[in-house]
Amino acid sequence: MNLPQAYAARVGSRLPDAEEYFACLDRAPERGARVNTLKITAEDFLSRGILQTDGAVPWTEDGFYIKEEKPGKSVAFAAGLFYVQEPSAMCTAPLLGAGEGERVLDLCSAPGGKGMQLAAAMRGRGVLVLNEKIPSRAAILSENVERMGVANAVVLCADPASLEERFENYFDKILVDAPCSGEGMFRKEPAALAEWSEANVAMCADRQKKILTSAEKMLRAGGRLVYSTCTFSEEEDEANAAWFSKQCGMTLLREHKLWPHRVRGEGHYAALFEKQTEERPRARFGKNAPADKKAAALWHSFEKEFFREPLRGELLSFGNALYLAPEGVFPLAGLKVLRAGIRLGEVVNGRFEPAHALALAAGRENFCNVNELNEEDAERYLRGEEAAADGVKGWCVAARGGFPLGLGKASGGVMKNKYPKALRRQ
Structure with a gap:
């Protein structure tokens, strides 16, 4: 691989086994997929032979190396039974340790692989906020949430700084998978190689500091945050972690770095922090406006015929659409919301018309x-x-x-x- 001279010099001066790293860039990247345990266990997935696997990804319980070149063309993909994900990228979400009933934020979420891991860990309990600043990427994120059947996710499209005041000290766990210079993806994404420069590294490092500052303000005292990138530059990784710890009162608990010549995967960095500040009041909210009464009545009538057991959540109206938002969701007014839980459907000519998302998000045993x-x-x-x-x-x-x-x-x-x-x- 033809690398920028400045990049090769940087790596050569910092990495003892740089020659092994340079050599590995000419090998094909690994392919991976993570089983969607909201719908199927890893054991059942393997026993059905849904994909040709080539070993387990060691840093997660439900990820596997795969042999298929186009797994997205399978019926199982459409059913949301797995998410195609670069193996090294699977290391980040488990580090955060999200759990059931928590308030969790994935601040730079698109296309959604790490957010889907968080959703699986939460098992549909609690409120998961998946945010993406760029509208086109936020739309892709929302589509993936739908396919994977995540019922407790709110998908937002917002600049991180615009969320600070509204969600002050609100979240228990936050993931910041920050935009970066992409050095860890050179053999998988040639565009990252073409865009690399030392000036871009510096620009990314500065932008990451701003995002981390916003994230810290939204994390409660005692809460945990994972900062991750898919790059190797010390400016974006270790230096930013040290800066964050000193500047924002965060305790660095653990960090790791994956190199493609040392593991089966691309490059990735992740650091786990805990917020060690005094307890401060958490953001408090009122309630969302109640759902349209006519739409709610038609939904409940449909629900009784279509499901064995009623679905849990908070009914909300967005225009003509009816959503079942996760229990305890914050008021959504004033936010650019792409999805708030499950899109149930809408009223058309006096009848309730169910939405595609309803089929994918509800448990399969619950359909009549x-x-x-x-x-x-x-x-x-x-x-x-x-x-x-x-x-x-x-x-x-x-x-x-x-x-x-x-x-x-x-x-x-x-x-x-x-x-x-x-x-x-x-």
Whole structure:
């Protein structure tokens, strides 16, 4: 690989085994996938042979190296049974130790791999805020949240600094996977190599300080924060960690750095901090406006027919859409919200029309009306075609292997396809 001379000199002066690192850049990068344990256990995933795996990723319990070049074309991918993720990137979320019932923030979340790991650790309990500043990336993040069936996530599109005052001392755990110079991704993303310069490293380090300052203000006393990058520069990694510890009263508990010539994965850095300041009042909020009464009544009527047990959460209206937000969610007025829990659906011509997200987020055992498809019919369903529906009438879940793919509406032995047109395969 042809590296910028300044970069090669920096690495050569700082890394004892630099020649091994340079040599590894000419090898193909590893591919990985993390099992979505909100829907399936890792054991069940492996026993079904959903992907050709090539060993376990050692720093997480549900990640595997994979052999497939295009795993995103599988039916299981559409069902949200796994998330394609670079293996080294899986090291960050477990370090944070998010748990059930906590308030957790992923401040620079897109495209969402680390946020999905946090969601799995929280098991649908608590409030998970996934934020992305850039609108186009926030939209991709929201799509991934939907596919993975995360029910307790609020997806925001905001500059981190704009959230400081509103969420002062609010979160128990915060992940800052900061934008960086991308040195750890050179062999996987050639664009990162083309954009590298010492000036860009300095610019990234300065931007990271600003993001960390905002994050600290939103973390409660005693709370924990993980700062991570996919770069090797000391300015962005160790130096910023030392600065953060000194400047913001954070205690550095642990840090690690992964190099591609030492592990099966790309480059990554992560540092765990604890906030050691005096307890201060946490942000307090009022309540969200109640959901539209007519829409709520129609939803509850639909819910009784469609589900075995009622879903838990707070009903909220966004325009014509009805959402089931996580219990205890903060007021959403004044924020750019792309998703607030599960998008349930909307009222159309006096009837409740369920949303695609509803099929993917609710537990598969809870549906009353399921149309199980064979592999061929499942592929056709994902292309937007009709499918047979023996013994099924009305709104139903189209499933493969017991795992929902989306919605359909059955009549006369045929299921009309309700898979979103934007997601249909060619």
